[in-house]
Amino acid sequence: MQALPSETVERTVALACAIAAIPAPTFEEQERARFVAQWLAERGAQVEIDDVGNVITRWRGRGRAKSLLLAAHLDTVFPRETPLSFERGDGWIRGPGIGDNALGVAALLMLWELLSMRGLPTPGDVILAANVGEEGLGNLRGMRVLIARYGGEIGGVIAVEGHNLGRVTHVAVGSIRLRIVVRGPGGHSWGNFGTPSAIHELARIVSALTELEVPRVPKTTYNVGTIEGGVSVNTIAPVAQAVVDLRSIDRRELERLYRAVEAICARHRCGSVTVDVELLGERPAGETPADAVLVQQAVRILRELGVEPILDASSTDANAAIAAGIPAICIGLTRGRGSHTLDETIELPPLERGLLQLIRLVEAFPVS
Numbered sequence: 001m002q003a004l005p006s007e008t009v010e011r012t013v014a015l016a017c018a019i020a021a022i023p024a025p026t027f028e029e030q031e032r033a034r035f036v037a038q039w040l041a042e043r044g045a046q047v048e049i050d051d052v053g054n055v056i057t058r059w060r061g062r063g064r065a066k067s068l069l070l071a072a073h074l075d076t077v078f079p080r081e082t083p084l085s086f087e088r089g090d091g092w093i094r095g096p097g098i099g100d101n102a103l104g105v106a107a108l109l110m111l112w113e114l115l116s117m118r119g120l121p122t123p124g125d126v127i128l129a130a131n132v133g134e135e136g137l138g139n140l141r142g143m144r145v146l147i148a149r150y151g152g153e154i155g156g157v158i159a160v161e162g163h164n165l166g167r168v169t170h171v172a173v174g175s176i177r178l179r180i181v182v183r184g185p186g187g188h189s190w191g192n193f194g195t196p197s198a199i200h201e202l203a204r205i206v207s208a209l210t211e212l213e214v215p216r217v218p219k220t221t222y223n224v225g226t227i228e229g230g231v232s233v234n235t236i237a238p239v240a241q242a243v244v245d246l247r248s249i250d251r252r253e254l255e256r257l258y259r260a261v262e263a264i265c266a267r268h269r270c271g272s273v274t275v276d277v278e279l280l281g282e283r284p285a286g287e288t289p290a291d292a293v294l295v296q297q298a299v300r301i302l303r304e305l306g307v308e309p310i311l312d313a314s315s316t317d318a319n320a321a322i323a324a325g326i327p328a329i330c331i332g333l334t335r336g337r338g339s340h341t342l343d344e345t346i347e348l349p350p351l352e353r354g355l356l357q358l359i360r361l362v363e364a365f366p367v368s
Contacts, residue, residue: 020102055130065124066155072104073134103162139281143320157321157328164332171313174285186238198240218250284323
């Protein structure tokens with residue numbers, strides 16, 4: 001396809017705004033899923049919402065080539081009570097979740113419409129999925145189910161995000177999310193002074209974590225994201241907890257860091273103090289090689305559209321496919337800023353090229 005119908009970009013934007021206006025925190029994507037499923041069904045698609053909440057439809061190809069899975073996640077980082085209002089200016093739209101990932105979902109829906117209107121004769125099937133569980137502690141649960149179900153028939157996976165046009169994410173940043181829970185006997189701050197405090201012990205653990213040395217290459221990071229604990233100002237804390245995020249592009253470095261955190265926690269278990277480490281989620285590290293045909297097709301198409309490609313690493317839905325040995329990338333549709341904030345913004349002028357990128361990737365598949 002050399003050009004889009006004139007109204008396609010504006011309809012995509014309007015659809016993205018309608019999707020973004022429906023609350024969809026991780027684990028609570030049901031209402032948004034129903035909207036997406038109804039939109040597709042009204043346009044003749046055979047739609048399924050699976051057991052975990054993924055919305056799935058299939059464009060039937062005309063050959064026996066392997067299928068292509070396109071996925072855009074439904075969930076957002078924003079709590080249900082977040083005001084979902086949007087402001088439009090000259091060439092931009094601002095509002096929570098508009099780029100991450102209402103625009104990605106809207107693009108999949110418009111792709112379905114273009115496929116059905118034009119009857120594109122793809123060599124293999126195109127499976128379109130609006131999936132759950134990409135953000136936060138979702139642990140890629142939607143994509144894991146899709147890969148388990150369709151892994152035997154798909155030859156490639158493209159995860160679609162609203163932001164970061166030009167980036168071709170082919171390296172999967174692995175992550176491990178932990179909850180560290182410290183418990184002690186508690187007591188009165190005056191009468192039981194000297195009794196171990198769960199907060200004090202947790203503070204020592206966190207301080208030790210910040211002293212860990214991690215390599216810059218392969219990039220490896222840690223972050224203590226939240227800390228909770230205590231009862232009152234004059235109570236020795238009986239419980240305190242922290243949620244920790246560990247990341248690396250190298251599986252072995254990630255495992256080494258995990259073991260180091262466990263060792264620190266073990267050293268602080270003594271007497272009346274217990275320290276428990278709970279695994280909250282794990283995303284696999286891996287890579288679709290830069291010279292893989294799917295990656296090179298994405299690079300070529302971007303350059304044809306006048307966009308200089310950037311090969312990068314990130315944690316996306318593509319992680320699950322890469323870990324299963326399936327060629328996978330994540331692409332963006334436009335430029336923007338403020339992801340995961342109330343001022344999240346997308347730019348409208350680059351969107352046509354972003355949509356054309358997606359369509360041409362489908363037309364170019366299979367790539368092997």
